Amino acid sequence: MDVTQVLCMNGGNGDNSYSNNSLLPRKVISMTKPVIEDALTNLYRALNFPKTLLMADLGCSSGSNTFLVASELVKSIDKIRLQFGQDESAEILIYLNDLPQNDFNNIFLSVSQFQKGLAKQTIRNSSSPPCYFSGVPGSFYTRLFPKKSLHFVHSSYSLMWLSKVPEMTETNKGNIYMSATSPPSVIRAYRDQFQTDFSTFLKCRAEEVVTDGRMVLTILGRRSDDPSSKECCYVWDLLATALNHMVLEGLIEEEKLDSFNIPQYAPCAKEVRNEVEKEGSFTIDHLEVSDVNWDASTDHNLILSEEDNTHGYNMGKCMRSVAEPMISSHFGEAIIVEEVFERYTNIIKDRMSKEETSLINVTVSMTRKA
Numbered sequence: 001m002d003v004t005q006v007l008c009m010n011g012g013n014g015d016n017s018y019s020n021n022s023l024l025p026r027k028v029i030s031m032t033k034p035v036i037e038d039a040l041t042n043l044y045r046a047l048n049f050p051k052t053l054l055m056a057d058l059g060c061s062s063g064s065n066t067f068l069v070a071s072e073l074v075k076s077i078d079k080i081r082l083q084f085g086q087d088e089s090a091e092i093l094i095y096l097n098d099l100p101q102n103d104f105n106n107i108f109l110s111v112s113q114f115q116k117g118l119a120k121q122t123i124r125n126s127s128s129p130p131c132y133f134s135g136v137p138g139s140f141y142t143r144l145f146p147k148k149s150l151h152f153v154h155s156s157y158s159l160m161w162l163s164k165v166p167e168m169t170e171t172n173k174g175n176i177y178m179s180a181t182s183p184p185s186v187i188r189a190y191r192d193q194f195q196t197d198f199s200t201f202l203k204c205r206a207e208e209v210v211t212d213g214r215m216v217l218t219i220l221g222r223r224s225d226d227p228s229s230k231e232c233c234y235v236w237d238l239l240a241t242a243l244n245h246m247v248l249e250g251l252i253e254e255e256k257l258d259s260f261n262i263p264q265y266a267p268c269a270k271e272v273r274n275e276v277e278k279e280g281s282f283t284i285d286h287l288e289v290s291d292v293n294w295d296a297s298t299d300h301n302l303i304l305s306e307e308d309n310t311h312g313y314n315m316g317k318c319m320r321s322v323a324e325p326m327i328s329s330h331f332g333e334a335i336i337v338e339e340v341f342e343r344y345t346n347i348i349k350d351r352m353s354k355e356e357t358s359l360i361n362v363t364v365s366m367t368r369k370a
Contacts, residue, residue, distance in 0.1 A: 003164050003263050008101040008325050016320055017063070024318055024359070025157050026065050027296040029072070032218050032363050035286055036154065037076045039214040039365045042285075043152060044080045046212040046367075051088065053077065053151050056095040058140045059158025062103040067114045069154060070094050074118060074131055089130065097136040097144060101325075104135045139163060141200050145208040153205055153215040159198065160220040162263040166193040174244055177236035177262045178228040187227050194265035198275045206281035209368040215282065221266045221362035223289055231360050232266035235294075235319060238351060242343040251339065252331065260330050262323075269362050282366040294348075294357040312352040316345025 044050075055073055060066045077090055096107060111133055118131060138144050140155070141163040166189035175182050178190050205215060222232035230237075243260075246252040269289050276282055294315045320341045328337050351357060 003099075003162070007161055007263065008099055008103075016317065016324065022061070022063055022065050022318065022321065023314070024292060024294070024296045026068060028218060028292055028361055029065060029068055029156050031290060031292065031361070032156065032216065033072055035288070035363055035365050036072060036216050037079075039216050039285070040073070040076045040152065041080050041083075042367075043212070043214045044077070044084065047151065047210075049081070049084060049086050050090060050151070052091045052093070054093045054095070054149055055152040055154065056097060056136070056145065056150055058097045058144075058153060058155040059161070060096040060098050060102075060107070061158075062098075062106040066096060066107055067110060069156070070096075070114065070131070070133075071117075073152075073154070091130045091132070093132045093134065095134050095136045095145065095150075097138065097140060099139060100137040102137070104137065107133075107135065141197055141204070143204050143207060147207050148210050150205075150209045151213050153209060153213070154217075156218040157220055159201065159217055160264050160266050162190075162193050162265055163197050163200075164193070165261050165263045166190050168261070171258050172261055173258055174240065175237075176240045176243065176257070176260050177264065178233055179237055179240070180228055180230075180233075182228060190265050191227055194267060194271070195275060198267075198272075199279055202276065202279040202281060206279070206368065211368055211370045213368040214285075214365065215368070216363070216365045218361055218363045219267060219272065220264075220359060221272070221289065222268050222360050225268060225270070227265070231358075234351075234357070235359070236262055236264075238347045239319070239323065239340075239344050242340055242347055245343060246336075246339065251336065256331060262326070266360070267362060269364075272362055272364055276364065276366060281369055283369055284364060284366050286363075286365040288363050290361045290363065291358045292361060294352055294359070312349025313345060315352065315357075316341065316348045319344065319348070 057066070057069050060069070073094065074092060077092060081089060098104070115131070136144055140158070166186075168186050168189045170183040170185045172182050172186045178187055209215065220232070222229055224231060243252060243257050247254050247257050269287055273284060273287060276284055324337065324341070327340055331337065331340070
């Protein structure tokens, strides 16, 4: 699997698009607003109220969540500069980064609408902060920006994705991710790949972020020390269940399933801290772990009947918008893909009707050392 070619969310604005099925990631972004605002407040003060701020949203994807992040950044800066009695708004340049297959066209088509909305969200009828956008296609495991150019870096639900599928010495038979039945060597391969990738990420950003610049990262993670614990692997175990049923029915070749592995690693807070301290370029200001229920994928403004299992249906749609490009690339036939996600959604609905289900988030805020 060439991760740079298939690791992208479903584009466009269709029924299965990430744009229309990303309420859960949106909830996570909203949960981290206080951490982001605190980091920006300290940044603004440390840099002596700069007139220009360069920010990067890494793994921005497409759809409304992209502009939710941008909107919160602009609102926070406007609020902070008034708090410190600064009359002039800083000019803000926001770099939107993702892999080349990301739906950047959808983003660019929405920029003018976002710009028009800026005036409505500013505080005390102040003038709208000048805000500019630039698209930056490429892997954040490489250098993306000039040296010492960025003041603030944000990333949400992106850094759990690895640069490649880990190189395994044993087959991860019947699994598509780390699982309780995975060989120990598979778990080690995943952990080693995360450590390599996250260290590379930190080294790249250390080159690009100015002294006293800030970085806030939210990563899909876990509380447990066990990388194969249910709290971080369950959502992929359920997809593996659907695929294994199709193998038993002869719809998918067993070898095809055994050669498919998700390029993701959900770290615990201790692993994140260890890698940041080992790389040495950043100081950790804040590190927290939080939970978000799977039912955050559902619009709670809708009135649901007791018999309605929309929560599970919408979580299935959310996961399809994330996983479909990888499934399509590996298993090929459209009819197989439809069958996979119909079964997967039914399994999710069943699990959510019987037990509490949630995802774990690790959020870290840090400062670039001198």
